[in-house]
Amino acid sequence: MNRKIFKAENIQLAIATIKEELGSDAMILSTRKIPKKPLDPYAKTMFAVEAALPEKSDVKIGKDHMIHGIKNDIAEIKDMISIAGFGNGMRHMVCNHVESVGVLAALLRAGVSETLAGDMIQKASGLMADVRDPDAKIKSLRKGVMRQCLHHLMTQDFFDRDRRSGVPHVAAFVGPTGVGKTTTIAKLSALLRFQKKMKIGLISIDNYRVGAFEQLKAYASIMGLLCVPAFSSQDLSSALDRMKSMDMVLIDTAGHSQFDKPKIDEILQLMRTDFKISTHLVLSVTSESTIMKDAAAAFSVFNPVTVVFTKIDETKRCGKILDQVKHIQLPVSLIANGQRVPEDLMVPDKRQLLNIILGKGSKETY
Numbered sequence: 001m002n003r004k005i006f007k008a009e010n011i012q013l014a015i016a017t018i019k020e021e022l023g024s025d026a027m028i029l030s031t032r033k034i035p036k037k038p039l040d041p042y043a044k045t046m047f048a049v050e051a052a053l054p055e056k057s058d059v060k061i062g063k064d065h066m067i068h069g070i071k072n073d074i075a076e077i078k079d080m081i082s083i084a085g086f087g088n089g090m091r092h093m094v095c096n097h098v099e100s101v102g103v104l105a106a107l108l109r110a111g112v113s114e115t116l117a118g119d120m121i122q123k124a125s126g127l128m129a130d131v132r133d134p135d136a137k138i139k140s141l142r143k144g145v146m147r148q149c150l151h152h153l154m155t156q157d158f159f160d161r162d163r164r165s166g167v168p169h170v171a172a173f174v175g176p177t178g179v180g181k182t183t184t185i186a187k188l189s190a191l192l193r194f195q196k197k198m199k200i201g202l203i204s205i206d207n208y209r210v211g212a213f214e215q216l217k218a219y220a221s222i223m224g225l226l227c228v229p230a231f232s233s234q235d236l237s238s239a240l241d242r243m244k245s246m247d248m249v250l251i252d253t254a255g256h257s258q259f260d261k262p263k264i265d266e267i268l269q270l271m272r273t274d275f276k277i278s279t280h281l282v283l284s285v286t287s288e289s290t291i292m293k294d295a296a297a298a299f300s301v302f303n304p305v306t307v308v309f310t311k312i313d314e315t316k317r318c319g320k321i322l323d324q325v326k327h328i329q330l331p332v333s334l335i336a337n338g339q340r341v342p343e344d345l346m347v348p349d350k351r352q353l354l355n356i357i358l359g360k361g362s363k364e365t366y
């Protein structure tokens with residue numbers, strides 16, 4: 001930066017000269033009145049203005065800083081506005097933990113409940129009481145919240161089984177109507193059959209919906225898989241007996257409303273056989289959180305061992321998954337992210353699941 005001193009009778013005049021000579025990018029560094037010489041007390045009052053033209057790189061860095069600052073401010077205002085739309089609790093949370101604005105807004109926007117988001121921020125804030133620097137505080141808060149998310153999340157690659165056990169693994173999929181049980185079974189059997197080279201058998205015990213068996217059978221025919229219907233527990237036993245040489249047997253069940261307990265009990269009775277059957281709960285993230293909780297409660301009679309979340313492609317609020325997993329305490333085995341069979345299925349690890357929850361999920365497959 002080249003500095004230069006401009007002298008004039010007044011500051012305005014000096015600035016006009018500076019503009020003329022250095023242009024409008026010139027920066028004023030200092031102004032001062034020039035003291036009169038003792039031997040010339042009647043001389044005109046003069047001013048000295050020091051100015052400089054900043055180097056191009058200085059201007060760029062300065063502008064970049066400003067743009068970055070403005071962007072941050074706008075993001076923070078947006079976050080504040082989105083938090084203002086939530087309950088009083090969230091507004092108090094921001095007042096008490098100013099540094100939480102960004103993280104809190106991101107969690108709420110992703111669909112994590114106010115209770116869980118608030119709880120995680122509170123806990124993470126408690127751990128960074130002695131961090132002073134505001135940027136370090138935000139970083140440490142974000143880290144603390146992510147750590148808690150990972151702590152709440154559970155995943156299990158359930159269907160990658162050891163095939164040398166001699167008996168097929170039998171897995172049934174239960175859940176409300178239309179959540180995507182049949183489609184998920186079709187996707188999963190294709191992946192296990194063609195990628196893992198496993199021998200797969202399919203059984204449908206969905207005797208309620210017209211065409212339910214045909215839907216599964218159609219997928220099975222394309223893949224060249226054995227697929228049979230079962231209308232009673234005796235049927236199911238003999239179907240499982242027929243499939244003894246398989247590595248895995250997947251059972252498709254009828255979807256019933258979570259409020260229709262007698263129908264749910266009927267499936268439970270039908271599944272009473274001498275065979276060990278693991279059950280997997282299927283929930284669609286397009287449902288309200290309370291509906292998912294009701295469904296999880298109604299289908300808990302099956303003692304599911306994992307949960308499958310479907311239709312994540314239809315919502316931007318996958319944060320609900322975090323609330324559900326924490327509530328029902330089951331590991332996530334599969335995520336369905338579209339209607340395409342077999343492509344739209346993931347076997348997520350914790351990190352991938354966290355990315356999905358925070359809205360960074362991609363169409364990664366098996």
Ligand SMILES: Nc1nc2c(ncn2[C@@H]2O[C@H](COP(=O)(O)OP(=O)(O)O)[C@@H](O)[C@H]2O)c(=O)[nH]1
Nearest residue numbers: 177178179180181182183310311336337338339
């Ligand atoms: N967008 C989307 N649609 C899905 C997904 N999984 C299933 N579906 C659709 O949801 C509808 C019901 O699926 P279906 O498997 O018959 O549900 P079921 O009654 O639980 O067996 C069908 O139109 C499927 O194509 C998914 O992950 N994303």
Ligand SMILES: [Mg+2]
Nearest residue numbers: 181182206212
């Ligand atoms: Mg079905």
